[in-house]
Amino acid sequence: NLRKNPIVRSIGIYTFTNFFAKGASFLLLFIFTNPVYIAPSENGLLSLFSNSMLFLMPFISMGVLHSTSTDFFKLDKDEFRSFFSTGFIMPVAVMLLSVIILFFFRERLQVVYGLPYMFVWLIPFITFLTFCNEQLLGLARNNNEPLVYLKANMSKTILELGLSVILVVFFAWRWEGRVAGILVSYVLIGMYAFYYFNKKGYLFGKIKKEHIVNELVFAIPIIAMQISIFSMSASDKFFLSNFTTDKNETVGIYSVGCTFSSIVLLFSSALIQYVFPKIYNSLASAEVNYQSIRKHFIFYVSVLAGGTLLIIIITPLLYYNFINSKYHPALKYTYILCIGYFLWSVTYFFYSFLIYHKQKKKLLLLSCCCIAISLICNYFFIRNWQAGGAAVSVLTCYCIVLILTLIFTKEYWQKLLRYRETETNPQ
Numbered sequence: 001n002l003r004k005n006p007i008v009r010s011i012g013i014y015t016f017t018n019f020f021a022k023g024a025s026f027l028l029l030f031i032f033t034n035p036v037y038i039a040p041s042e043n044g045l046l047s048l049f050s051n052s053m054l055f056l057m058p059f060i061s062m063g064v065l066h067s068t069s070t071d072f073f074k075l076d077k078d079e080f081r082s083f084f085s086t087g088f089i090m091p092v093a094v095m096l097l098s099v100i101i102l103f104f105f106r107e108r109l110q111v112v113y114g115l116p117y118m119f120v121w122l123i124p125f126i127t128f129l130t131f132c133n134e135q136l137l138g139l140a141r142n143n144n145e146p147l148v149y150l151k152a153n154m155s156k157t158i159l160e161l162g163l164s165v166i167l168v169v170f171f172a173w174r175w176e177g178r179v180a181g182i183l184v185s186y187v188l189i190g191m192y193a194f195y196y197f198n199k200k201g202y203l204f205g206k207i208k209k210e211h212i213v214n215e216l217v218f219a220i221p222i223i224a225m226q227i228s229i230f231s232m233s234a235s236d237k238f239f240l241s242n243f244t245t246d247k248n249e250t251v252g253i254y255s256v257g258c259t260f261s262s263i264v265l266l267f268s269s270a271l272i273q274y275v276f277p278k279i280y281n282s283l284a285s286a287e288v289n290y291q292s293i294r295k296h297f298i299f300y301v302s303v304l305a306g307g308t309l310l311i312i313i314i315t316p317l318l319y320y321n322f323i324n325s326k327y328h329p330a331l332k333y334t335y336i337l338c339i340g341y342f343l344w345s346v347t348y349f350f351y352s353f354l355i356y357h358k359q360k361k362k363l364l365l366l367s368c369c370c371i372a373i374s375l376i377c378n379y380f381f382i383r384n385w386q387a388g389g390a391a392v393s394v395l396t397c398y399c400i401v402l403i404l405t406l407i408f409t410k411e412y413w414q415k416l417l418r419y420r421e422t423e424t425n426p427q
Helices: 006-027 041-061 064-071 075-084 088-103 105-115 117-141 146-170 177-199 211-235 235-243 251-260 263-284 290-322 324-354 360-408 410-424
Strands: none
Touching: 041 088, 041 117, 041 177, 041 211, 041 235, 041 251, 064 117, 064 263, 064 410, 075 235, 075 410, 088 105, 088 251, 117 146, 117 177, 117 263, 146 177, 146 410, 211 235, 235 251, 235 360, 251 263, 251 290, 251 324, 263 290, 290 324, 324 360, 360 410
16 A cells, blocks of 8 residues: 555655665775775865866756746746746856856866866866756656656666766776766766757747846845855865865765765655655645645654664665775764754755745845855864864754754744644634
C-alpha cells in the first residue's frame, strides 16, 4: 500500500534520484581521491571551480528560478509562456558579461587561486547550462512528473561520472578529465531541457518588458539571498585557500569532508522537491491551508533529523573503506558540518514564505545579515584554526542565521502556532 501511495512514490523518486547522483559520486571517490589519478591539490582546484559556479549562479539565474517555481501556479498558460521566454534574456546577457569580466581578471585569479585561463569561459558557460538544468527539474517537479525528474537527473549523472572516469583513468587527463565530463554532460542535458521546454509550449512566447522589469526588481533580493547561501556554504573554501600555502591541498582534503556532510543537504533537497510545491499550493488557496503547511513542516523536520543522524553514524564506515588515507584528517570535521547543514535545511524551509510572497525588503536585509555573519565567522575561525575553524565557522554561522530567520518570518510561523491552538481549543 505504501508503494502505491502517490506521496510516497513521489518522495521516493526524488530521494532516490538525488541519492543516486551522490551515491555514484561516493563510489567514485576512491578513484578521484587516489593521488595516482588526481592529487589533493588538484581536488582543491576542482573545489574552487565548482564553488566559482555557485558564486556566479545567483547573477545568471537572478530571480528567474524562484519566480518560475511560484508564478507557475499564479499565471495562465499564455502569460507563463511569455514570462518563461523572457526569462532567458537576462541569464544569457549575464553569461556574456561574466566572460568579459573574468577575462580582465584572469591574471589575478591565476596568481591568487591558481585558476587556469580556460576557466574564463568554462565557468560562465557551465553555470548557464546549470540554470537550464534547474529550470528543467523545477518544471518537472511543478508538473508532478517525478519520472522526468528522475530520467534527466540520472542521465546527467551517468554521463558526467562515466565520462570523467574514462578520461581520468584511461586517458590520464587528471582534473581536466573531470571538468570535461561535467561540460559534456551539461551540454547534452541542456539540449534535452530545451526540447522539453518546447514540447510543453513554454518557449517562443512574447518578450515583455514588464517581465524584465519585475524580475530585475525581484532579482536584487534573490541575488543577495543566493550570494548569502554561497557565502555560508562555499566561501569557506576560498578563505581556506587564502590562509594556507600548500597549493590548495588543505582545501582538497577539507572539501571531501564537506562532500560527505553535504548528504544532509542532498536529503533536504529531495524533500524540498516534494514539500515546496505543496507549500506554494497551500499559500495560493483562497483560504490559506495552514493545517497542510504545518503537517508538511513536521514531516520535513522529522525525516530530515532521522536522515542526519543516519549520515553521522555511517560516515566513518564509508570514509575508512572508500577514501584514501590522505583525506582522513577531515573526518573529524564532518560531524560538525552535518549539524550545521541540518540547521540550514530547517532554516531554508522558512524562506519559502518570503520567496512566495516576494518579501523583497526582508529577503534583502536577511541576506545581507547572513553574508556579514558568514564572512566574519570565516575570517575569524579560519584565520586562527584553518580547516577545523572552517567547520566551526559553518556551524556557528547557521546557528545565528536560524535565529535571524525565525525573527524575520515570525508573522508566518506564528500563524501556524495560532492554528494549532485553535485546533486544540476550538472554543
